[in-house]
Amino acid sequence: GNSVTQMEGPVTLSEEAFLTINCTYTATGYPSLFWYVQYPGEGLQLLLKATKADDKGSNKGFEATYRKETTSFHLEKGSVQVSDSAVYFCALSDPNSKLTFGKGITLSVRP
Amino acid sequence: NAGVTQTPKFQVLKTGQSMTLQCAQDMNHNSMYWYRQDPGMGLRLIYYSASEGTTDKGEVPNGYNVSRLNKREFSLRLESAAPSQTSVYFCASSPGQGKLGYTFGSGTRLTVV
Numbered sequence: 001g002n003s004v005t006q007m008e009g010p011v012t013l014s015e016e017a018f019l020t021i022n023c024t025y026t027a028t029g030y031p032s033l034f035w036y037v038q039y040p041g042e043g044l045q046l047l048l049k050a051t052k053a054d055d056k057g058s059n060k061g062f063e064a065t066y067r068k069e070t071t072s073f074h075l076e077k078g079s080v081q082v083s084d085s086a087v088y089f090c091a092l093s094d095p096n097s098k099l100t101f102g103k104g105i106t107l108s109v110r111p
Numbered sequence: 112n113a114g115v116t117q118t119p120k121f122q123v124l125k126t127g128q129s130m131t132l133q134c135a136q137d138m139n140h141n142s143m144y145w146y147r148q149d150p151g152m153g154l155r156l157i158y159y160s161a162s163e164g165t166t167d168k169g170e171v172p173n174g175y176n177v178s179r180l181n182k183r184e185f186s187l188r189l190e191s192a193a194p195s196q197t198s199v200y201f202c203a204s205s206p207g208q209g210k211l212g213y214t215f216g217s218g219t220r221l222t223v224v
Contacts, residue, residue: 032212034212043216043217044154044203045215046212046213091212096161097161097205097206097207097211098144098159099213102153103153104153104154
């Protein structure tokens with residue numbers, strides 16, 4: 001079956017540091033890949049997505065590239081802000097649109 | 112604002128009580144989902160409805176029932192609440208095409224004592 005593996009957390013960074021959050025997946029066929037963000041006390045929001053190999057999703061300074069050869073979709077940001085503190089979930093979608101989520105990782109950014 | 116609305120936001124139940132969590136979406140989406148979120152476990156799918164009139168079990172359906180009342184509404188019922196059902200519950204909807212992802216509600220924080 002489908003699965004998503006995220007790096008262990010939590011992650012604590014200083015403001016303006018570079019961020020990488022690793023995500024790898026196992027799936028049959030050609031899934032779509034997503035990053036969701038959950039701010040404290042809120043529901044999940046779609047951050048970015050990529051629907052085919054070599055696509056790059058981007059939003060709010062975050063980027064992730066769909067790498068089929070390494071089955072990865074790592075999230076990056078060049079300079080994090082305190083307001084980026086949240087829980088980040090990697091997910092994949094099968095053709096029937098059911099999402100499989102990773103366990104999430106908590107990011108804390110210090111001023 | 113268009114989106115997914117969940118009620119209530121908070122609820123405390125005693126063991127054995129029943130309750131229904133309500134979810135409604137106004138985006139004309141075909142598919143709707145119920146997840147629970149627990150520390151260290153990520154999101155786990157309880158039930159889903161691929162289209163109006165259909166429902167299917169997800170990863171953790173035991174102790175829950177669902178009703179897809181119409182295209183807009185998808186409710187989750189706990190018939191006899193247990194402390195193990197203490198969690199944050201999220202409803203989500205999607206157009207039903209894999210490339211478009213989900214829209215989530217803001218969640219219901221349920222405590223069973």
